[in-house]
Amino acid sequence: MPQSSAPRPTPLRQLANGQPCQIRIPGICNRREDTTVLCHFRGEATGSGYGLKPHDIFGAWGCFACHAYVDSHFDYITQLAFAHGVFRTQQKLLDMGVLLIEHAAD
Numbered sequence: 001m002p003q004s005s006a007p008r009p010t011p012l013r014q015l016a017n018g019q020p021c022q023i024r025i026p027g028i029c030n031r032r033e034d035t036t037v038l039c040h041f042r043g044e045a046t047g048s049g050y051g052l053k054p055h056d057i058f059g060a061w062g063c064f065a066c067h068a069y070v071d072s073h074f075d076y077i078t079q080l081a082f083a084h085g086v087f088r089t090q091q092k093l094l095d096m097g098v099l100l101i102e103h104a105a106d
């Protein structure tokens with residue numbers, strides 16, 4: 001059976017399709033919602049590394065242009081802009097009621 005290299009379609013990845021880009025790199029972002037995917041923020045801070053993808057909660061909705069840029073530019077400013085994209089996406093998920101924070105009652 002042939003192996004597919006396409007990412008597994010998890011609910012948060014599917015939800016990202018068609019959403020506005022939240023990474024928004026100035027001069028790079030194409031704002032094309034038809035190209036948006038969930039872009040995972042990699043690194044030890046998100047429990048990922050070589051061959052390990054972080055949890056979808058550490059993803060930003062990103063257009064094709066921003067996704068390609070943050071995956072190939074690892075300077076501090078670019079990665080900070082990427083992190084802001086993750087935070088904006090998390091805020092959108094909270095606003096949509098998709099991300100729920102469960103806490104115990106006093």
Ligand SMILES: [Zn+2]
Nearest residue numbers: 021029063066
């Ligand atoms: Zn973009």
